[in-house]
Amino acid sequence: MSGRALITARGLGVRHGATQALRDVDFEVRAGEIVTLIGPNGSGKTTLLRALIGAAAPSAGTVTRAKGLRIGYAPQRLALDRTMPMTVARFLALGGGGRTERAAALEEVGAPDIAERQLAALSGGQFQRALLARALLRKPTLLALDEPTQGLDQPGVAAFYALVARVRRTLGCAVLMVSHDLHVVMRESDRVVCLNGHVCCEGAPTIVSASPAYRALFGTEPEGALALYRHAHDHRHDGAEAPGCGHGHGGPVAQAAAQAATAERVD
Numbered sequence: 001m002s003g004r005a006l007i008t009a010r011g012l013g014v015r016h017g018a019t020q021a022l023r024d025v026d027f028e029v030r031a032g033e034i035v036t037l038i039g040p041n042g043s044g045k046t047t048l049l050r051a052l053i054g055a056a057a058p059s060a061g062t063v064t065r066a067k068g069l070r071i072g073y074a075p076q077r078l079a080l081d082r083t084m085p086m087t088v089a090r091f092l093a094l095g096g097g098g099r100t101e102r103a104a105a106l107e108e109v110g111a112p113d114i115a116e117r118q119l120a121a122l123s124g125g126q127f128q129r130a131l132l133a134r135a136l137l138r139k140p141t142l143l144a145l146d147e148p149t150q151g152l153d154q155p156g157v158a159a160f161y162a163l164v165a166r167v168r169r170t171l172g173c174a175v176l177m178v179s180h181d182l183h184v185v186m187r188e189s190d191r192v193v194c195l196n197g198h199v200c201c202e203g204a205p206t207i208v209s210a211s212p213a214y215r216a217l218f219g220t221e222p223e224g225a226l227a228l229y230r231h232a233h234d235h236r237h238d239g240a241e242a243p244g245c246g247h248g249h250g251g252p253v254a255q256a257a258a259q260a261a262t263a264e265r266v267d
């Protein structure tokens with residue numbers, strides 16, 4: 001990645017009370033890139049995203065944000081009851097901007113006609129578009145999207161990612177995303193970061209998935225991406241350190257996968 005660093009974390013640790021959610025995370029988001037955080041439930045994806053954008057405080061290390069950085073954030077959960085009577089226009093108004101900006105944002109996300117619809121009456125895809133439109137109102141240099149395709153069917157997921165890619169092209173913003181949609185993630189991200197309380201592996205998905213070791217282990221189908229996702233996590237952490245991953249990998253297959261992935265590490 002050649003863009004300037006928008007956010008840099010060094011030795012980042014985050015605790016939630018007694019829970020050490022993240023430790024020793026070194027991470028950068030660069031201008032214009034789409035970087036996606038993957039990992040099992042509870043692996044710290046939301047925590048990392050929130051710490052990077054300044055919504056969660058580090059317990060160790062540093063997070064540096066570029067001067068003038070504008071972040072548009074679509075959270076995983078809204079502090080708002082979606083069944084509450086509220087139109088999309090009103091919901092967007094809470095995010096700031098005037099009527100023209102709101103209309104432009106809805107246009108940008110391909111949902112120009114939903115302004116007067118009730119939030120509760122939106123489909124899953126329309127609701128995610130409304131959330132994205134709200135994040136766009138700040139004219140962000142970085143879009144932070146936490147599981148933006150939650151609850152969408154496969155065509156809905158693909159359409160949403162295509163939309164995010166288009167928004168990135170149009171606005172030139174970086175996108176930092178949490179996602180479980182591994183097959184699409186592997187196709188649409190510039191960089192994938194696999195978390196499990198720390199960074200297990202990271203790299204350009206095309207290079208990782210095209211590497212002979214990766215293909216030998218996982219093939220090239222979407223299931224392969226799923227296997228990559230699983231490799232670092234469905235194993236015992238038994239103390240045998242795998243090169244570059246900083247935690248134990250349970251067997252030679254997982255170790256080879258880890259090597260294939262970390263070989264393309266982008267630092």
Ligand SMILES: Nc1ncnc2c1ncn2[C@@H]1O[C@H](COP(=O)(O)OP(=O)(O)OP(=O)(O)O)[C@@H](O)[C@H]1O
Pocket residue numbers: 016017019020021039040041042043044045046047048
């Ligand atoms: N507010 C909180 N209070 C206490 N513990 C928390 C809090 N938020 C997160 N945690 C814990 O921190 C760890 C990381 O949580 P986080 O939500 O970041 O994971 P995640 O990878 O985003 O999970 P998921 O895929 O399920 O959304 C988990 O063990 C979680 O239980």
